[in-house]
Amino acid sequence: xxxxxxxxxxxxxxxxxxxxxxxxxxxxxxxxxxxxxxxxxxxxxxxxxxxxxxxxxxxxxxxxxxxxxxxxxxxxxxxxxxxxxxxxxxxxxxxxxxxxxxxxxxxxxxxxxxxxxxxxxxxxxxxxxxxxxxxxxxxxxxxxxxxxxxxxxxxxxxxxxxxxxxxxxxxxxxxxxxxxxxxxxxxxxxxxxxxxxxxxxxxxxxxxxxxxxxxxxxxxxxxxxxxxxxxxxxxxxxxxxxxxxxxxxxxxxxxxxxxxxxxxxxxxxxxxxxxxxxxxxxxxxxxxxxxxxxxxxxxxxxxxxxxxxxxxxxxxxxxxxxxxxxx
Ligand code: AHG
Ligand code: MN
Ligand code: MN
Ligand code: MN
Numbered sequence: 001x002x003x004x005x006x007x008x009x010x011x012x013x014x015x016x017x018x019x020x021x022x023x024x025x026x027x028x029x030x031x032x033x034x035x036x037x038x039x040x041x042x043x044x045x046x047x048x049x050x051x052x053x054x055x056x057x058x059x060x061x062x063x064x065x066x067x068x069x070x071x072x073x074x075x076x077x078x079x080x081x082x083x084x085x086x087x088x089x090x091x092x093x094x095x096x097x098x099x100x101x102x103x104x105x106x107x108x109x110x111x112x113x114x115x116x117x118x119x120x121x122x123x124x125x126x127x128x129x130x131x132x133x134x135x136x137x138x139x140x141x142x143x144x145x146x147x148x149x150x151x152x153x154x155x156x157x158x159x160x161x162x163x164x165x166x167x168x169x170x171x172x173x174x175x176x177x178x179x180x181x182x183x184x185x186x187x188x189x190x191x192x193x194x195x196x197x198x199x200x201x202x203x204x205x206x207x208x209x210x211x212x213x214x215x216x217x218x219x220x221x222x223x224x225x226x227x228x229x230x231x232x233x234x235x236x237x238x239x240x241x242x243x244x245x246x247x248x249x250x251x252x253x254x255x256x257x258x259x260x261x262x263x264x265x266x267x268x269x270x271x272x273x274x275x276x277x278x279x280x281x282x283x284x285x286x287x288x289x290x291x292x293x294x295x296x297x298x299x300x301x302x303x304x305x306x307x308x309x310x311x312x313x314x315x316x317x318x319x320x321x322x323x324x325x326x327x
Contacts, residue, residue, distance in 0.1 A: 133245070
């Protein structure tokens, strides 16, 4: 498997992708190129974020997205940058973005892939210098190449993802992704401008002592969720909640923990979006040995019905997720 490839920590993302590609016939050259395009988009967004306070791209944009959220300027900038990088790459025929209601056509009708993305995750943390992220999910299109993509290409279901991952703009910038065979993490060496393999074959601890949830909503959760949170506290677990899904998920992936965004009275279907938040992180969770549930079954088994639908999510260390969703 890819994990058995003799790829030491310290190799560049390009080398890693090339080596995985030659080891696997299914890892086509196009998918490799697409992953490189995503890395480029990540570097560009990383640059924008780093200077946001200097060039007047911090703060609100005065607009709302399709979910009725206030868009931040960086939400828009990241959206534009990501779309541009994927257009230029040529492997993607269409994109679904948190920031746009309809499918975005790249003009590359011969592209074999579609990408669902959350260009900038953790909007509320942009202006206060706290970690934010980007989330992406890749499918091979089901409609014929040479014709426009349709919603069918995006509504294949989580198990049909061919790759998924995230970029975390934190104390360092990291790209974490899986093409279905293990999860690997790359840290951006800012001086070289290269992502370097730093976290090889990440394995999610089966159990942990961190719980990440917006406890301000406690009285709005189901009694079963309240009981789980009470148990966490009785055991003296650590509460850790950034409010940036990517950052919270990444911490728990490395250290062992659970992230919950259950349904609330205000959002009975939860807050997070299935296609570009829940599915990709569920994919990473499962490929690293963790679990992701909507409270009833695996997130990846949910049959999707629309591009921007939401889902409750319980994701992270397998034993914790199992316990949290027990009736
Ligand atoms: P986004 O910034 O992409 O709209 O996502 C926001 C999400 C997620 O990053 C975070 O975990 C969650 O919203 C926080 O929500 P609360 O403020 O309700 O806790
Ligand atoms: Mn948003
Ligand atoms: Mn988000
Ligand atoms: Mn977002």
